[in-house]
Amino acid sequence: MALANDRLGVARALREMGRLLDLSGEDAFKARAYARGARVLESLDDATFERLADEGRLTGLQGIGAGLAARIAELRQTGRSETLEALRAGHPPGAAELARLRLPAARIAALHEALGVETIADLRTAAEAGRVRGVKGFGEKTEARLLDAIRRLEEPTPTRALLSHALGDAEPVLAHLRRAPGVTAVEIAGDLRRGAELVDRLEVVAASGTPAAARAHLLALPGVVSITESRPDLHRAVLESGLPLEVRVTRPDRHAAALLHATGARAHLTRLGGIAEARGLHLAPAGLTRAGRDTPLAARDERELYAHLGLPFIPPELREDTGEIEAALAGHLPDDLVAMEDVQGFVHCHTVYSDGRNTVEEMARAAEARGMRYLTITDHSPTASYANGLTVDRLRAQWDEIDRVQEKVSVRLLRGTESDILADGALDYPGAILERLDVIIASIHQRHRMGPAEMTRRLIRAMAHPCFKIWGHALGRLIPSRPPIEVDVEAVLDAAAASRAAIEINGDPHRLDMAPRWLRAARERGLRFVISTDAHAVDELDNLRYGTIIARRGWVRRDEVLNTLDAAGFARAVAPGAAR
């Protein structure tokens, strides 16, 4: 029988293999490897999975070895798996599903033989009818325990969504709520408002003069699989994506305090609470009150709440108690964190020349439609053969094409490359070619797992190259599957500062690299940044939004971001080989 050979179908088959291996008493490590592989596939999006699989690059993901990659390839190509078929033949039908209840193989076989049980639903029916207790080796207590375990399995499992997916899920919810009668404000809150890379739920705060009407409207929210709780002030549901949703509805005069509290982080709120107490005030989700009084101080928005505490507005991305309170008290809080509107050029874009899905002209027109002044075409270099990296001849052909497209569009096209940083720290392409480019992003794509000392030497050597101007997706993390490379980050940032290289803030929602704490370490050294899209298709130009969020979490200011400059200024700032 053919299996579904798309991403989730393949993940399901891997999970089944893991469960059957476990039942067969195979070594637990092997069984877990299959489960981990399934989780990795589930965390990717379809396009990334297809791309990596087509290019034979799945083994670049943490948790996918050569063996698993071969099983995945077989499943994708044939819709079958010899391994899975052999495992299934050794067990009664439905054994993998029943193994989710942690039943040993002998018990699954006994249930099948006595009652014909092949699914968890069969088992539930039999247990509810009191027929399981009669099977040899089972009793009333075991039957009750099994029913319990089945109910627990049916509860929603915690999911974590990428920033981009959660923001996508939020849009229809916000739009629906804005149409509710009496609703005066609707905002995203929680970890998502603070720009977390991964979130475990979508939190929304709405203000309404008529909460009952807002609640009725919420009950009609589309795209919901189940409603877990519905009170006038709190509505909980699970969205089709699996992401839990929490909507708080407050009266308009309490909206600011409710939003502040639902945004967090807890440590930030604790500090604000202390500042309030020192001023004879009390800060609670219902509002800011003077000691001994019930009526909260008027605050139309968060800015006015902070003002009551003697503080300027603190942007949500900074609310972590990592120095923002001290900075606000001392009057040093940056009031010019970079915003999406500040960015004038899309940096780091791929085309069909390497592993992108759109042509130079399509990318250019999309950039123009989004109001950008310039676009850097930075396809992969020859060493990245798995990503169809460009030979020198194909690179020259691309220059001709860029010239032809430039005649037709007003957005300025900069010719560039995403050059591999080779294992020894050299850059791809001869120096004479690199010097003819407008922009070079240098990135690690292979040999992620060398020792930290060797990796540090590799990067420091790369940064000494006069054409090293932008460090692409610096630490190589893939969210959630691959951790950052092991390297002495401080030493490498020192080298970047010495060579005046810029740090990329990569907007690909799986990368979002460097992480905010390292952006701050880079800022301390006076380093400059580019916020990039790493777009492999026109719709990924919108990755700029996610990159900007991470930049703000790193306290990055507008003037520190090179692609807030106009095209000429940007080109000057990153020109390969230019004096430093």
Ligand SMILES: [Zn+2]
């Ligand atoms: Zn790359």
Ligand SMILES: [Zn+2]
């Ligand atoms: Zn790239």
